[in-house]
Amino acid sequence: MGLFNSLKKIFTGENTQPAVVVEVLQPRVIETVVTPEPIIVETLTPRPGLAVPIELPVRDAPVTAATDQEATNPSAAAEVTEVTSATNLATGLTKTRKTWSQRWNEFMANFRSVDEDFFEDLEETLIKADVGAETAFKLTEELRQEAKLENAKSRDEVSRLVVEKLVAHYQTQGIGEDASMHFAPAGPTVILFVGVNGVGKTTTIGKLAARYKGEGKKVLLAAADTFRAGATQQLQEWGKRDGVEVIAGAAKADPASVVYDGVRAAIAQQADILFVDTAGRLQNNVNLMQELEKMKRIISRELPNEPSEVLLVLDATTGQNALQQAKLFKNSTDVTGIVLTKLDGTAKGGIVLPIRNELHLPVKWVGLGEQVGDLQPFAADDFAKSLFGDLLEN
Numbered sequence: 001m002g003l004f005n006s007l008k009k010i011f012t013g014e015n016t017q018p019a020v021v022v023e024v025l026q027p028r029v030i031e032t033v034v035t036p037e038p039i040i041v042e043t044l045t046p047r048p049g050l051a052v053p054i055e056l057p058v059r060d061a062p063v064t065a066a067t068d069q070e071a072t073n074p075s076a077a078a079e080v081t082e083v084t085s086a087t088n089l090a091t092g093l094t095k096t097r098k099t100w101s102q103r104w105n106e107f108m109a110n111f112r113s114v115d116e117d118f119f120e121d122l123e124e125t126l127i128k129a130d131v132g133a134e135t136a137f138k139l140t141e142e143l144r145q146e147a148k149l150e151n152a153k154s155r156d157e158v159s160r161l162v163v164e165k166l167v168a169h170y171q172t173q174g175i176g177e178d179a180s181m182h183f184a185p186a187g188p189t190v191i192l193f194v195g196v197n198g199v200g201k202t203t204t205i206g207k208l209a210a211r212y213k214g215e216g217k218k219v220l221l222a223a224a225d226t227f228r229a230g231a232t233q234q235l236q237e238w239g240k241r242d243g244v245e246v247i248a249g250a251a252k253a254d255p256a257s258v259v260y261d262g263v264r265a266a267i268a269q270q271a272d273i274l275f276v277d278t279a280g281r282l283q284n285n286v287n288l289m290q291e292l293e294k295m296k297r298i299i300s301r302e303l304p305n306e307p308s309e310v311l312l313v314l315d316a317t318t319g320q321n322a323l324q325q326a327k328l329f330k331n332s333t334d335v336t337g338i339v340l341t342k343l344d345g346t347a348k349g350g351i352v353l354p355i356r357n358e359l360h361l362p363v364k365w366v367g368l369g370e371q372v373g374d375l376q377p378f379a380a381d382d383f384a385k386s387l388f389g390d391l392l393e394n
């Protein structure tokens with residue numbers, strides 16, 4: 001609140017905040033006998049738990065930039081809800097696929113014979129392709145046995161064997177894990193998004209809100225990242241674009257209070273889904289992890305019988321680092337699924353395998369770009385085909 005508004009509220013008696021009287025202490029060296037008047041300072045502490053409507057200027061739209069028309073005409077922005085120009089998996093995975101092919105062709109160009117050197121080099125190539133050390137070791141071991149069994153000796157035979165094995169691993173690992181989203185038959189389902197800074201939590205919420213709204217569900221968003229200046233505004237912009245309401249708190253309000261307001265609003269409005277955007281947090285920050293637990297307690301207290309999800313958002317461009325984050329988050333909170341973002345901007349798409357193979361966490365969604373339609377439900381079979389398409393054709 002600006003100084004002018006603060007003074008105006010004091011003079012017009014609108015101020016509902018309690019006033020604090022601050023006594024100004026005088027240093028001893030001052031010899032004047034004039035006793036200073038006490039200064040009345042308005043307390044600016046926000047009341048936690050109070051959801052306040054926030055009027056936001058439209059600026060710096062994070063993803064599909066709003067046009068001038070949208071900025072002045074909210075209904076024009078709402079029309080953009082329609083999920084258009086979706087990047088498909090094959091296009092989104094272009095970089096990963098090309099890098100895989102290139103590495104594989106380079107590797108096979110040096111092929112001499114199926115011996116121990118070959119398997120050692122293969123293991124190294126797989127590690128470089130982000131399948132994870134544990135998985136690379138396991139795959140190589142299996143291939144050693146299969147090459148023997150099938151008596152594969154020529155370059156083509158071995159290449160086919162390895163590629164088929166890789167495809168099978170990408171297709172089958174994770175079976176038995178539940179990659180679907182769980183919704184309450186009646187009443188709201190709360191979906192909490194967690195992850196480190198900048199991984200794409202807000203963007204994913206914006207994309208999912210549009211998708212589910214398009215399917216006829218009533219969606220609400222809660223801006224529980226009250227920590228980063230601009231985070232609420234970013235979600236508000238998505239809310240405007242998607243035509244869904246955003247429940248927000250005052251700056252620095254307790255995030256749990258925003259979650260509470262969001263859940264109450266979702267119940268009152270008979271919403272189907274409440275997406276909760278949380279502040280970027282490191283899994284080893286004890287305070288922030290406790291804050292997360294508090295949010296979860298509120299959700300299960302207010303909606304004890306409804307399913308809720310905690311989706312961990314990981315940035316695929318960070319490769320092995322993303323895997324590390326997932327391990328640590330999994331140890332400190334109940335993650336129900338993974339959203340792997342920015343697959344379009346990386347050659348590290350192979351990371352899907354160790355996430356499922358070593359962590360046994362289902363990848364539920366993959367982010368393939370910044371546009372509203374650039375999000376796909378993860379399907380192992382399609383993923384494997386998109387990833388190894390070039391190699392399968394050879």
Ligand SMILES: Nc1nc2c(ncn2[C@@H]2O[C@H](COP(=O)(O)OP(=O)(O)OP(=O)(O)O)[C@@H](O)[C@H]2O)c(=O)[nH]1
Nearest residue numbers: 197198199200201202203280341342367368369370
């Ligand atoms: N290329 C690409 N960019 C993405 C994708 N998802 C998100 N981004 C971009 O990544 C940047 C960060 O996204 P945000 O949604 O703000 O990330 P966040 O996790 O909410 O960030 P914090 O609020 O700081 O924790 C933005 O520029 C997004 O447009 C994706 O799938 N592909």
